[in-house]
Amino acid sequence: MNDISLTNSDVVELTAWRRRLHTMPDVSGEEVETAREVVRFLSETGPDEIVEGLGGTGVAVVYDSGVPGMTVMLRAELDALPIEELGDPEYRSKVSGKSHMCGHDGHMATLAAVGRALGRQRPAKGRVVLLFQPAEENGAGAAAVIADEKFRDLTPDISLSLHNMPGIPLGHVHLKDGPTNCASRGMKIIMTGKTAHAAWPETGISPVSAVATLLPALSGISDGSVENDDLVRATVTHVTIGEPAAGISPAHGEIWVTLRTSTDDQMSALVEQAETMARDAAAADGLALALSYQDVFGHCINHPAAADILRAAMDAESVPHVAGQAYRASEDFGRFAKVSKSAMLFLGAGESHPALHNPTYDYPDDLIAIGARIFLAATRQTLG
Incomplete structure (x- = not known):
């Protein structure tokens, strides 16, 4: 895969799409409209396959080189939270009592950015699966996806994910081997x-x-x-x-x-x-x-080999990173470690940014391109 960069137009459109998602939050298990919007937006990139209804409302978007090789899965979450938004952005939630106060709208936009690049040029070998997973907030989604028969044909060799993290400098990353979430x-x-x-x-x-x-x-x-x-x-x-x-x-x-x-x-x-x-x-x-x-x-534990892929990607993209520490909060991405080598990085949302699940939280749009660059570099290194 050649070095593909997002254009200024891409960044503008992806930012607008993230903000659209922000206005239409669905809580765990109810992500029907969000999933439909993901399918609409990613269909424009010309993927080789879109799998819907995965583990409930999940969506998998597949970009296949047609050449045998590994499957790299990148995962984002579909669900929002049952929290009334108290911030006042122009694109604030239109759904009373529900809001994207954990940044899953930004995570989805990051994967959509990767989809834009992969739509223009496939990896040299293997395939990339963009998984938009339901019900992360209540811990049910990853297990439901893995138990779904449709997932068998998508089972990855490598699973990668990110979560934004207030308290870390904007655009900096914490990534460690071993336990990361309780x-x-x-x-x-x-x-x-x-x-x-x-x-x-x-x-x-x-x-x-x-x-x-x-x-x-x-x-x-x-x-x-x-x-x-x-x-x-x-x-x-x-x-x-x-x-x-x-x-x-x-x-x-x-x-x-x-x-x-x-x-x-x-x-x-x-x-x-x-x-x-x-x-x-x-x-x-x-x-x-x-x-x-x-x-x-379940616990979330980073496999050293998968974490090394992300470290090499960040080095290639000059994204500053340190080991950091584990977090008390839980994350159901850890279930994918049972079927693949997996790793999650924590992408800084800013040292003074409102905390996750805070009613005034909002995802920093600058992170969309940074996260996409890391994931694209990781797929280049793994699949060529």
């Missing part, structure tokens, strides 16, 4: 006893004592750090006991707690620890216990 899951603990008159609580079975025991016990689980790749932590996020009535001793207690660890192995041990605590507390007071999980994310 495993996490929301654990719901429900304990059920028997109501009683508040004057005779001894005639019922109340979860109050069990809840009172579990709250400090779960909150006390905190060890290690992301810097040392050994973080283990539980964070209580929601608690309810009984009904808002003064005359009833309660029968129902509910605790929501987020479990977070640097690696999947550590998560298995933490789940066992938290479940044992819950079972012991419930059994001590004769309570029925129900446990369930939501927003389940």
